[in-house]
Amino acid sequence: MTEQKEEKKRTKNVRLRIVDIDRCVGCQNCMFACSRRTGNAGLEKSCIGVRSVGGMERGFVVVVCRACEDPPCAKVCPVDAITVREEGGVRIDLNKCIGCKNCQDACPLGAIFWDKESNKPLVCVYCGYCAQYCPHNVLALEKTEVSTGSTKEASKEEEKEEEKEAAKGVTA
Amino acid sequence: MLPHDPLSRVLYIDLTKKSFKVKDRSDLFEKYIGGAGVGIQLLKEECPKGIDPYDPSNPIVFAVGPLTSLFPLASKTVAMFKSPHTGYLGESHAGGRSAVAIRMAGYGALVIKGSSSRPVYLAIHEDSINFRDASALWGMESNFTVGRIIRENEPAAGMRTIMRIGKAGEKLVSYACVTTESYRHFGRLGLGAVFGSKKLKAVLVSGKRTIPTANKSEYRKLYDELYHTAVESPLMKKYHDLGTAENIEPLNMLGGMPTRNLLTAKFESAKEISGDSIAENYLGRRLACSHCPVGCIHIAALRIPYEDETYFYKTSMISYDYEPIYALGTMLGVSDPKGLLKLMDHVESWALDAMTTGVVLAWATEAFEKGLVSEKDTMGLKLAWGDYNTYIKAAHNIMDQPNDFYAALARGVEHASSIYGGSDFALSFGKNEMAGYHTGPGTHVGHLIGARHSHLDNAGYSVDQKILAKKQLSPEELADALMEEEKWRQILSSLTICFFARGIYTPEVTLRALKLTGFELAKEDLDRIGDEILREKNRFKVREGFSLDNVRIPKRIFETPTPLGQLDEAFIRKAVEHFKKKMLEEVAPEKGGAEKAEA
Numbered sequence: 001m002t003e004q005k006e007e008k009k010r011t012k013n014v015r016l017r018i019v020d021i022d023r024c025v026g027c028q029n030c031m032f033a034c035s036r037r038t039g040n041a042g043l044e045k046s047c048i049g050v051r052s053v054g055g056m057e058r059g060f061v062v063v064v065c066r067a068c069e070d071p072p073c074a075k076v077c078p079v080d081a082i083t084v085r086e087e088g089g090v091r092i093d094l095n096k097c098i099g100c101k102n103c104q105d106a107c108p109l110g111a112i113f114w115d116k117e118s119n120k121p122l123v124c125v126y127c128g129y130c131a132q133y134c135p136h137n138v139l140a141l142e143k144t145e146v147s148t149g150s151t152k153e154a155s156k157e158e159e160k161e162e163e164k165e166a167a168k169g170v171t172a
Numbered sequence: 173m174l175p176h177d178p179l180s181r182v183l184y185i186d187l188t189k190k191s192f193k194v195k196d197r198s199d200l201f202e203k204y205i206g207g208a209g210v211g212i213q214l215l216k217e218e219c220p221k222g223i224d225p226y227d228p229s230n231p232i233v234f235a236v237g238p239l240t241s242l243f244p245l246a247s248k249t250v251a252m253f254k255s256p257h258t259g260y261l262g263e264s265h266a267g268g269r270s271a272v273a274i275r276m277a278g279y280g281a282l283v284i285k286g287s288s289s290r291p292v293y294l295a296i297h298e299d300s301i302n303f304r305d306a307s308a309l310w311g312m313e314s315n316f317t318v319g320r321i322i323r324e325n326e327p328a329a330g331m332r333t334i335m336r337i338g339k340a341g342e343k344l345v346s347y348a349c350v351t352t353e354s355y356r357h358f359g360r361l362g363l364g365a366v367f368g369s370k371k372l373k374a375v376l377v378s379g380k381r382t383i384p385t386a387n388k389s390e391y392r393k394l395y396d397e398l399y400h401t402a403v404e405s406p407l408m409k410k411y412h413d414l415g416t417a418e419n420i421e422p423l424n425m426l427g428g429m430p431t432r433n434l435l436t437a438k439f440e441s442a443k444e445i446s447g448d449s450i451a452e453n454y455l456g457r458r459l460a461c462s463h464c465p466v467g468c469i470h471i472a473a474l475r476i477p478y479e480d481e482t483y484f485y486k487t488s489m490i491s492y493d494y495e496p497i498y499a500l501g502t503m504l505g506v507s508d509p510k511g512l513l514k515l516m517d518h519v520e521s522w523a524l525d526a527m528t529t530g531v532v533l534a535w536a537t538e539a540f541e542k543g544l545v546s547e548k549d550t551m552g553l554k555l556a557w558g559d560y561n562t563y564i565k566a567a568h569n570i571m572d573q574p575n576d577f578y579a580a581l582a583r584g585v586e587h588a589s590s591i592y593g594g595s596d597f598a599l600s601f602g603k604n605e606m607a608g609y610h611t612g613p614g615t616h617v618g619h620l621i622g623a624r625h626s627h628l629d630n631a632g633y634s635v636d637q638k639i640l641a642k643k644q645l646s647p648e649e650l651a652d653a654l655m656e657e658e659k660w661r662q663i664l665s666s667l668t669i670c671f672f673a674r675g676i677y678t679p680e681v682t683l684r685a686l687k688l689t690g691f692e693l694a695k696e697d698l699d700r701i702g703d704e705i706l707r708e709k710n711r712f713k714v715r716e717g718f719s720l721d722n723v724r725i726p727k728r729i730f731e732t733p734t735p736l737g738q739l740d741e742a743f744i745r746k747a748v749e750h751f752k753k754k755m756l757e758e759v760a761p762e763k764g765g766a767e768k769a770e771a
Contacts, residue, residue, distance in 0.1 A: 025467040027460035028272070028330075029244065029399075036395065039388025041242040043276055043331070043380040051330025055320060056354055056459050057471060057489035117382060135403050135465040 013088040014126045015067035016048075017142040024060040024138045026050055030130035037129050047113050047124045062138065065089060065111040065124035073103035073112055073123075094120050173201055174384050174690035179238055179280035182214070183301070185294065187370050188228060188286030190303045194279075201280055205691070206237030208263065209666035209705045211252035214283055215261075216712055225256035225362070226344065226369035228287035234375075235281040236271045237668040238689040240463075241383055242391070244399055245673035247271050247461040250665055255361040256369075257346040257528075257584055258603040260713040262361040263624045266335075267461030268353030270377070271668055273333035277379030286370065293336070293374035295326055298381075306373035310342060314521040315351050322374055332378035338523025340571045341368040345582040347528040347605075351520070355459065355469055355491035359525045360604060360626055386688045394684055398676060403465050407675035411468035416494035417447030424502075426735040428611040428636075431502045432557050433534035433597055434728050437610045437735075441507030445497055450509055456489060461670070468672060474513045490517045498608030499530025504537065505557030515560045515567070522571040528584060529570065531605035533563055535585040539594045549577035549592075586724075596727040601625050602718075612636030612736035613744055616729055617647075618654050620720070620744070621751040623709040628671060630658040640736055647746035655751065659702035666705065710755050720752045 027050075034046040049063040067089035074082040074090055081096035082103060092103075099119040104112040113122040128141030173179060180198040185191075200210045211233045218231035232253050239246035249270040255262030274282065277298050284294070291306035304325075309318050315338035322334050333352055340348035341364030348364030349357045358364075367373070385391040402408055410418050423429045424442035431439040443449060456473025460466065471489045478484040490513045497512065500519065506512045519526050537555040539545045547554065551574065553562050569578040580588040585605060589598035599606045601616065602625035609615040611633045618632020619625050627633060635653055639645065645653065660679075661671065667686075669677050677685075679695050686693055693701075710718075730739050 025458050025460040025469075026462075027464050027467060028462050029465050032241070032244075032463055035382070036392060039385070039392060040382045041385050041391065042383040043241070043272075044382040046380070049330055054323070055316075057457065059457065133399060133465070135467070 013067070013144045014128075015088050015142050015144075016064055016124055016126055016128065016131065017140050018062050018064075018138060019140045020138060021062060022059060023136040024050065024062060025136060026052065026056060026060045027135065029133045029135065030062070030139060033130045033133040034124075037127065044115055044117055045122065047111075047122045048130055049110070049113065063110050065107075065126075066109065067124075067126065072106040072108070076102040076106040078102065089126055090123060091125075092121055092123060094118075097121065173198060173238065174386060176384050177238070177690065178278040178381070178383075179206065179236075179275070181279050182281045182283060183279050183296070185282065185284045185301065186286040187284065187288045187292065187303075187372060190288070190292075192301045194299075197280070201238075204701065204705060205663070205666040205686075206240075206280055207235050207248070207250040207666040207668040208252075208662055208709075209701065210281055211235040211250045211263070212261075212705060212708045212712060214281060215252040215254070216708065218283055218285060219254050221715055222717075223254065225254045225259065225262070225366060228370065229285060230254050230366055230369075232284040232363065232366055232370075232372075233281060234270070234274060234284075235668075236274045237280075237666055238691060239667050239669065239685055240271045240275040242385065242689065243395060243463075243685055244402055245464050245466070245670050245676065246668055247464045248665070248668040248670055249274060249358075250668060251350070251358045251363050253361075253363060253366050254716065256344070256365045257360075257362040258625065260602075260716050260718045261623055261709055262363060262366070263709070264350075264358040264361055264363050265628070265665060265668075266350070266352055266356045266358045267464070267670060268333055268356035269331075269462045270333040270335060270352050270356075272462040273331065273377045273379065275383070276331065276381055277377050278381060282375075282377075284370070284372070284375070288371040291371045291373050293322065294372070294376065296375070296377045297326075297328060298379040306371075309373050310371075311339065313339065315339075315523045316354060316521060318374065319351075319354055322376060326376055326378075328378035331380055332376055334374055334376045336374035336523075337364040337367045337372075338521060338571075340522045340524040341365055342373075343571060343573060343582075344368050345524060345571060345573075346584060347525040349523050349525045351523050355471065356461065357523075357525070360528065361624060362525075364523055386690055391688050394681075394688065398681065398685075399465060401676050402673065405676065408466050408672070411672050412466050414447035414451055415468050415470040415492075417450060417470065417492060417497055419494045420446040420497055420502075421448065423609070423611070426611070426637075427733070428609060428633075428735045429502055430498065430599075430606070430608055430610045432505045433503060433531075433538045434599060434606075434610060434732050435538070437732050439502040439505075439507075442502065444507050445501045445509050445512055447494075450492060450497075450513075453509065454513065464670065466672065472513050474510060474517070476510075476514070488513075488517050490520070492516060495608055496526040496530070499527040500533075500563075501530075502608070503530045503534045504560075504563055506560050506563070507558060508560065511560035515563055518564050519567055522567070524567065524571060527607060528605040529567055531599050532570065532581050532585055532588070533566055535588065535594065535598050536566065536581060538597050539589075539592055542594065544593050545577060549575070551575060551578075595724065599726050599728060601725075602723070607633075609633035609636075610729065610732065610734050612640050612734045613739055613747070614640055614650060614654065616725070616739070617650060617744055617747045617751075620723060620725070620748050621651065621654060621755075622658060623706065623713070628661075630654040630661065636734075636736060647743050648750045651747040651750040651754070655706070655755065659699070659706050662702040662705040663698050666701070707755065714756060720748055720756060723748060
């Protein structure tokens with residue numbers, strides 16, 4: 001048991017963070033990048049979505065999985081295809097998935113995307129590829145230590161450092 | 173083209189019968205790539221010879237290209253139709269989300285024909301084609317509201333384009349535009365009026381899909397090259413930072429900034445309405461077209477207090493660019509940036525073409541000053557340089573056409589001056605109102621010989637500044653240089669690459685990108701196809717009665733000196749004559765086109 005706890009403290013929580021939505025110009029390069037991860041052009045395989053708040057004059061919304069600690073999508077899967085990743089977020093076993101869309105309905109963010117070509121869900125895998133193609137530093141891949149008990153304060157400092165690192169990575 | 177690429181699918185819509193069909197047109201895409209190249213072919217096929225542009229059989233063609241949704245900056249849609257403004261080729265390019273949405277919906281082109289008896293809007297969600305009643309939207313004061321209502325009624329937020337008209341299009345102002353995503357336009361040649369004549373209020377297109385590439389790793393490699401050049405290269409810096417408005421001050425300093433209907437080419441208050449000044453005081457947001465990392469769209473936030481209640485403000489978000497600042501600013505002598513932004517906002521809400529509206533109002537002001545038109549004609553409006561409040565009212569009248577004078581203005585300066593006189597200072601070329609450049613002979617020859625009579629055809633202003641400023645060219649050499657540029661631009665606009673990215677998409681890069689989409693072409697092929705597309709456009713114009721014989725050149729351009737000195741009419745006419753010989757006489761009259769048109 002103690003061993004397991006030690007293990008958990010060392011685990012990095014990797015998630016995609018929206019650093020500053022007000023800098024988003026709505027170019028959707030992140031969406032194209034997400035599809036392109038696998039060498040595909042177009043938008044069908046994208047796990048991130050950008051749309052206007054309600055008219056471009058008011059700015060944009062970026063929809064992407066925020067790697068919840070207790071994800072609702074996993075709870076409603078009738079075939080246990082969605083597992084919660086130790087390091088944050090979920091993993092979907094597409095071999096088990098029956099395409100019922102329960103997960104999509106359960107996510108209040110709308111972050112489970114749908115691939116109609118395979119009739120299966122799509123969700124962010126926190127690879128950070130999209131952030132590399134954000135020309136205005138809206139997105140960053142964030143790596144934080146899983147915060148448990150006394151390590152909380154310390155990890156906040158580290159978090160900040162790592163945020164900076166992540167942001168640097170994006171500008172490059 | 174690669175197998176399974178939906179590019180070759182063309183959606184044909186009949187608004188009269190409320191019916192549609194999809195045809196495979198690989199024949200056209202393989203030969204002419206997409207965009208402008210395929211667009212002109214579809215126009216030629218679908219537009220009967222000699223029709224009135226408001227005839228239901230006038231087709232509206234929207235075409236995108238193979239690189240759209242694959243590579244950055246291939247973000248434009250090309251529209252083709254018979255222009256109600258010139259009576260010849262109607263071609264207009266716009267970005268926003270239009271190109272990506274059409275490609276992602278699974279089409280390379282849309283062809284919209286017929287005419288609805290009641291107002292409709294089209295909602296094209298991939299293979300689901302819907303004719304929706306638009307009676308409640310017809311006559312709405314602001315096209316921004318129209319956009320909002322359709323947005324709320326339809327699915328696919330973020331994955332769609334909403335191309336719509338304003339009241340100017342409904343009322344058939346011959347230069348009404350189609351606005352997409354609030355801030356981008358199919359402008360200049362009256363696509364909005366063609367929509368209006370068909371009782372078509374808007375076209376929404378949405379979709380998403382995977383597009384195949386020939387080689388996944390090569391695709392990602394070339395993508396990265398293009399992307400990094402676009403975000404890092406100085407080639408795009410100007411569009412990125414201040415946007416096109418950056419040009420106001422340098423052009424004014426040169427003395428090439430048309431001011432007060434080109435009575436001069438220098439505006440004493442240029443600094444106040446320059447890109448720098450507007451950015452510093454009003455820039456509120458930056459936007460990009462889909463799949464463009466540059467984000468050249470600059471939106472000003474204008475806060476206006478209400479007069480009848482204290483501490484009440486309205487904040488308008490107004491898109492500005494070089495050309496609207498020229499047409500509604502310097503051309504009208506408007507030096508107050510707030511007034512200029514207000515005028516732009518009104519013109520935009522009715523979806524009038526900003527450039528033409530400015531040039532029309534400038535002509536009207538001079539005609540009013542010279543006594544060619546009376547206060548009775550203007551319905552009591554005293555048109556005067558700089559008086560933006562009066563210009564807002566006059567623009568409203570152009571949209572509304574309450575009398576003969578405003579109805580004449582609603583058809584452009586060529587038409588208005590044919591009734592009221594003043595053609596010497598009616599600044600149109602081939603019936604299309606001039607753009608914001610009085611830089612030398614290149615810009616005006618470019619307007620005269622360009623397929624659309626637009627500054628974007630061949631960028632004559634650029635030849636003036638980059639070539640003629642350094643060395644003399646003969647009229648023939650000038651015409652040749654412009655034609656060469658226009659031929660290459662046919663390739664760019666067939667790939668629907670934004671012209672701002674012309675420095676990035678060199679022929680070499682373009683060929684590599686094409687190869688990844690299954691087009692095995694060489695540089696010579698691009699030259700040949702570009703030449704052919706330009707000829708096809710000119711063939712269409714000649715078929716519709718276009719001629720450069722005794723072409724009208726407004727005298728005003730010879731009276732006001734350019735940075736390259738006083739212009740010589742004989743020089744310009746010689747250049748036009750050379751173009752005529754090389755491009756028009758060789759192609760006219762074309763048999764294939766005429767036969768098809770009669771069929």
